[in-house]
């Protein structure tokens with residue numbers, strides 16, 4: 001199901017919903033009918049989209065190896081795509097490995113992408129920047145961050161810090177639609193934050209809350225605000241052993257969030 005089209009100067013980025021709450025982002029170059037699929041966790045929505053719009057899949061981006069981001073790849077191999085992912089990834093389909101800070105020109109799309117290694121959710125997690133669009137997989141969500149499965153709170157903290165160095169108008173395209181439940185948690189952490197309150201009211205009226213922007217995330221995302229006095233105080237109230245170290249605060253927030261929605265797998 002196509003639910004959104006975001007028009008930039010050249011490319012169009014389209015959201016395909018897959019599985020329970022995953023997004024597959026399709027970056028389309030309308031001038032030569034090629035496109036990129038980001039994290040195809042299922043093949044059927046991608047194949048339907050390609051056929052309907054008579055597009056060729058030139059590239060797949062893989063943020064990390066989890067099946068809900070990769071299990072659509074085998075059915076897309078007949079398109080012979082370039083499959084770009086972390087040099088450290090265990091995903092067997094990656095045929096173009098990329099590392100921290102590397103830029104890669106995609107001649108077929110006339111685009112350049114830049115890679116940021118963002119470990120924490122998994123050790124091999126990588127995020128991709130194309131123009132001002134940042135594909136963050138399961139590292140940075142709107143108003144939240146991924147669960148820390150393979151890495152450490154320190155890794156996740158430094159990954160998030162790396163991403164928020166980008167400009168305010170950077171658009172955030174993440175791997176799941178978790179915004180509303182993340183904002184419910186954020187409003188418990190910062191009950192007096194009116195931007196969170198207003199964003200939550202807005203999110204309740206939307207089927208698709210993405211892309212977000214870094215400007216918004218700086219105000220509504222507790223995991224980017226672990227040095228803010230109100231967030232520190234909330235974390236210390238939840239767990240009095242929490243220090244003022246922002247990594248320690250992030251660690252407590254992540255534990256708190258896990259217990260706040262115990263059935264939620266990010």
Ligand SMILES: [Zn+2]
Pocket residue numbers: 064066121138266
């Ligand atoms: Zn994941």
